[in-house]
Structures are given as C-alpha cells and as structure tokens.
Amino acid sequence: MHSFRTTRRVAFTPRQMFDLVADVETYPQFLPLCEALAVRKRERAGDKEVLIADMTVGYKAIRETFTSRVTVDPSLLLVHAGSVPEYPSGPFRRIENHWSFAEAPGGCDVEFSISYE
Numbered sequence: 001m002h003s004f005r006t007t008r009r010v011a012f013t014p015r016q017m018f019d020l021v022a023d024v025e026t027y028p029q030f031l032p033l034c035e036a037l038a039v040r041k042r043e044r045a046g047d048k049e050v051l052i053a054d055m056t057v058g059y060k061a062i063r064e065t066f067t068s069r070v071t072v073d074p075s076l077l078l079v080h081a082g083s084v085p086e087y088p089s090g091p092f093r094r095i096e097n098h099w100s101f102a103e104a105p106g107g108c109d110v111e112f113s114i115s116y117e
Contacts, residue, residue: 009110
C-alpha cells in the first residue's frame with residue numbers, strides 16, 4: 001500500500017476550502033487530470049452527505065474511470081473518499097483519501113492524505 005500526506009497553509013478560511021473540496025462535481029473545472037465526474041447516488045446520513053461518484057482521469061492517451069464513496073461532513077469540515085467494493089472499477093484495488101481543514105494564522109491549514117493499492 002502506497003501513501004502520501006501533506007499539509008499546506010492557504011489564505012482562505014477552513015469553510016471556504018471545505019466548500020471547494022466538498023463540491024466534487026466541479027472538479028473537472030480546476031483539478032488537473034480530472035476530465036469528468038458524475039455523481040451516481042447522493043444520500044443523507046444524519047448531517048453528513050454520502051455520494052457515489054465516478055471520476056475519469058486522463059493523461060495523454062491514458063484514460064481511467066474509478067468509483068468512490070465520498071463522505072462530506074460539514075460539521076467537522078472533513079471530506080473522505082474511498083473505493084467502493086460493490087462498484088469495482090479503475091486501476092486501483094483500493095484507494096482512500098482524506099481532507100481536513102483547520103484554522104491557522106492568515107487562513108487555514110489544509111491536510112490531505114491518500115493511500116492506494
């Protein structure tokens with residue numbers, strides 16, 4: 001299993017950054033290599049929103065689509081995405097990523113981690 005973790009300070013509020021990351025349907029507009037994103041299913045789980053989404057990424061002649069379960073928690077300002085066993089697709093056996101946003105001087109710290117197989 002490979003993994004990567006980083007934290008970056010940005011000059012935006014935690015809520016602004018959370019809102020940007022939580023709006024998965026706009027990823028093709030600004031996320032490098034993301035060519036398309038389609039939400040298959042959207043449901044509420046308490047105050048969280050859970051999405052099943054297909055993301056297509058591409059680089060030169062290579063295109064892959066994979067399905068993720070995305071959990072958006074506005075009360076904790078967390079976004080978590082992971083592979084969905086019932087929708088096996090794409091190049092990953094397993095993939096998980098996690099975003100969190102914390103108040104910091106001059107803006108917020110954005111923490112991102114990903115692990116994949």
